[in-house]
Amino acid sequence: MNIPKTSYPRVVIIGGGFAGISLAKKLSKQEVQVVLLDKNNYHTFQPLLYQVSTGGLEPDSIAYPIRKILKDFPNFHFRLANVEEINTVENKVLTDIGELKFEYLVVASGAETNYFGNSEIEKNSMAMKTIPESLNLRSLILENFEEALLTSDLNERNALMNFVIVGGGPTGVELAGALAEIKNGILPKDYPDLDTRLAQIHIIQSSDCILKGMSDKASEKAEDFLEKLGVNVWKNVRVTNYDGKTVTTNTDLTFETATLVWAAGVKGAAIKGLSAGDFVAKGDRLLVDEFNLVKGFKNIFAVGDVACMTTSEFPNGLPMMAQPAIQQGKQLGENLVRLIENKPLKPFEYHDKGSMATIGRNKAVVDLPRFKFQGVFAWYVWMFVHLFFLIGFRNRMVVFINWVYNYVRFDREARLIIRPFKKALKR
Amino acid sequence: MNIPKTSYPRVVIIGGGFAGISLAKKLSKQEVQVVLLDKNNYHTFQPLLYQVSTGGLEPDSIAYPIRKILKDFPNFHFRLANVEEINTVENKVLTDIGELKFEYLVVASGAETNYFGNSEIEKNSMAMKTIPESLNLRSLILENFEEALLTSDLNERNALMNFVIVGGGPTGVELAGALAEIKNGILPKDYPDLDTRLAQIHIIQSSDCILKGMSDKASEKAEDFLEKLGVNVWKNVRVTNYDGKTVTTNTDLTFETATLVWAAGVKGAAIKGLSAGDFVAKGDRLLVDEFNLVKGFKNIFAVGDVACMTTSEFPNGLPMMAQPAIQQGKQLGENLVRLIENKPLKPFEYHDKGSMATIGRNKAVVDLPRFKFQGVFAWYVWMFVHLFFLIGFRNRMVVFINWVYNYVRFDREARLIIRPFKKALKR
Incomplete structure (x- = not known):
């Protein structure tokens, strides 16, 4: 090099x-x-x-x-x-x-x-660790609804409108909340021909609480927020497989869905x-x-x-x-x-500045070392902290404006289906 | 359906x-x-x-x-x-x-x-008619400079840093101007290891003027603006072929480039x-x-x-x-x-509201039916008209903020290489 x-x-x-x-x-x-x-x-x-x-x-x-x-x-x-x-x-x-x-x-x-060695889940599920993966998921969510319009098979339509998120950490919780807001605010307007009330959002957690690393209060309140938004929270359920159609678990529960988001590890x-x-x-x-x-x-x-x-x-x-x-x-x-410089090194000391997650508009949970709070104020703190850590002045401005707009208009407008890799472009 | x-x-x-x-x-x-x-x-x-x-x-x-x-x-x-x-x-x-x-x-x-039947140009060139194509071109431009860093072959490096745009219509002129601003303002900072002054931007037009549909004054001034920005304007030259390396023309001129943008028809x-x-x-x-x-x-x-x-x-x-x-x-x-309603139809009458093109910061040409002007004021008019016709309040705000930011900071920050189709993602 x-x-x-x-x-x-x-x-x-x-x-x-x-x-x-x-x-x-x-x-x-x-x-x-x-x-x-x-x-x-x-x-x-x-x-x-x-x-x-x-x-x-x-x-x-x-x-x-x-x-x-x-x-x-x-x-x-x-x-x-x-x-x-x-x-x-x-x-x-x-x-x-x-x-x-x-x-x-x-x-x-x-x-x-981490798929923990389950190659079938790896093959059939969506991840959300990179920007291309996130765009891929956005496109799939929208494509599902376009497809749901086309089928007269009710089971297939429901499977297209169902979303299963595996993993109740911050990623899973935040995604579930955002999907619920899309379901409640945007889909009914975008798809008047579909009964979007039938769309179901499931979040599945293998242990007995979501947001495991946070305080009990945060965990309870987050679950409460999710349920208010209409998300189905399943605890003590472990997903065992997904063949692209049916999610099986270690219990009797199964889920029919075209979209499994793997945020479990x-x-x-x-x-x-x-x-x-x-x-x-x-x-x-x-x-x-x-x-x-x-x-x-x-x-x-x-x-x-x-x-x-x-x-x-x-x-x-x-x-x-x-x-x-x-x-x-x-x-x-x-x-x-x-x-x-041949000087003695200083050992690392971790300063826990706390953690936080947002579930939806006016709904967030914040655990600071000394204070724990939930709700509207937590939501403002969450936004401020994320804007602060975002790199770049332009990014901060554009994100801030999008957030204000989305808040005032109950909307999320960047919903284009862009999957260029579906069609091979030149080079 | x-x-x-x-x-x-x-x-x-x-x-x-x-x-x-x-x-x-x-x-x-x-x-x-x-x-x-x-x-x-x-x-x-x-x-x-x-x-x-x-x-x-x-x-x-x-x-x-x-x-x-x-x-x-x-x-x-x-x-x-x-x-x-x-x-x-x-x-x-x-x-x-x-x-x-x-x-x-x-x-x-x-x-x-329109490639006018030339399949080799079609195969080897870049187009810019859709959003995926535009993202593809953005990624290629940036990848070229990353690659230029790696080669010690001077001819290859120059070819990677050269850009040939075929077609002197608004698309070609606006792209050439923007590329020149990137060359002058961004590349020297982003690639201190490269002599980016060697990067050349060529625009090739088959007839004797660029912006053919506009007034003579607009055409002359646009050419003047391009030359001020360091773009090489070639008139009365017709591109005959491009094999992915060398552009041949109907004259003795040839160009070595890794990137040909086809905006000729x-x-x-x-x-x-x-x-x-x-x-x-x-x-x-x-x-x-x-x-x-x-x-x-x-x-x-x-x-x-x-x-x-x-x-x-x-x-x-x-x-x-x-x-x-x-x-x-x-x-x-x-x-x-x-x-x-079985009523008589009204024939269409075209109201020519004029046309315009922007070449760079403070540099635009505007032909209105009654007024023709160029320069700073034309540039403001161009921006205002484009913001006005853009659909969506959020889009207008975000575009406006980006423009203000780019103007004040001499920058363009959305320069990520995102070509998800290079790697097949799931589904």
């Missing part, structure tokens, strides 16, 4: 998510050469993907060109590349655009959908060469110490979702969320400088 | 472009049943496609769900369908979702790119069953009389780009632009009601 040579040590970062970007920013003015590799040329603000899937926001509003985030930094190089293997012996990464040597490597490859995005060994924890995450150093290595680090850092409070590793990723990225940036 | 039966005569409209939508709106409160068929569920504001290709606007901002435009109208039905054939004997259309009988048929299928989007006969004019357009009735038929009409209505001023048919389409759609709406 064609990277200018310097006398600075080279830090290669794999992944431009929250962790990779915050690390790169910290290193921006230091005496290191930073090479960031990502298979996309944009950073994705994953917490808002569900709004793209449900027509509330346009895809470009929650993404940001990586080059632009880091354009003013000297010694920074971005390459659009898919990392295929890590050679830990020769200290190099192998990518689809060539090899690259490193002095320090930081794996920030994030998480991917994530795992670390493992990379060949660093995907097997005693440094790999449950869920394909890389075991790291308090300096984010991967177990057994001296110059290979992992940050964010792919890193498994255990603490007394989190014996299975810190939660796979934006906050630990951002904080680890920043801290590792400082530690890398200390390491190069 | 599953359309409710009524006692009203059924008008089937093929195409939800400017002509089809303005016709449907006119018929909204009349005693007719309207069925609008389109292969997309959205209306595309084609005049701004070039801004999607060049990262200035997000795709959803210039599109609008067709169902939403017409949601309050009784007796209106939309179906997402690809019309495969028209049976003019039995008065029915054959689509990929079934057959549909009609009392009246209006072909508003618009225009498609359009033709009517013909539909089987109505694509051959003495009613087909040059460029696959349907010959219509002053009532938009297709020659030789009593109940089949054509409006917009696909219709060829000749006048003394336009012996080859009205220009293929938004204004004739909108005006014909409205007028035909009124005439269909008259026809059903």
